[in-house]
Amino acid sequence: MDKRKIKCYLCRQQAEEQDTEDTTMNVLVKCSGCTEYILSYSGMKYYFERPEGSALLKPEHKKQLSKNVKRHFNKKNEPLVLNTQTIEKIIKVKSGN
Numbered sequence: 001m002d003k004r005k006i007k008c009y010l011c012r013q014q015a016e017e018q019d020t021e022d023t024t025m026n027v028l029v030k031c032s033g034c035t036e037y038i039l040s041y042s043g044m045k046y047y048f049e050r051p052e053g054s055a056l057l058k059p060e061h062k063k064q065l066s067k068n069v070k071r072h073f074n075k076k077n078e079p080l081v082l083n084t085q086t087i088e089k090i091i092k093v094k095s096g097n
Contacts, residue, residue, distance in 0.1 A: 009048055010034050010066040028079060034066045035073040040083035047087055061091040 008015040008031040015031035025041035046053035072080035
């Protein structure tokens with residue numbers, strides 16, 4: 001699987017992403033600040049690529065997501081899957097998606 005250098009979607013630090021084993025639609029992000037998380041295709045498309053979704057995801061929401069990702073990884077030693085439902089639940093904002 002190809003690894004790509006990126007800026008973390010949540011904290012903007014240098015990170016690495018790769019396609020997940022189960023589907024190439026989701027990406028596994030490894031970040032020194034956020035640990036590891038899986039960003040689903042639907043979560044990426046809506047919250048990071050579409051203007052209406054990006055407008056809903058404020059900097060404080062990204063910090064909240066980052067904290068949840070770290071907590072989950074440290075507790076369960078596995079990456080949290082960030083899909084639209086999980087993101088909505090954490091930031092308490094409905095996407096209308």
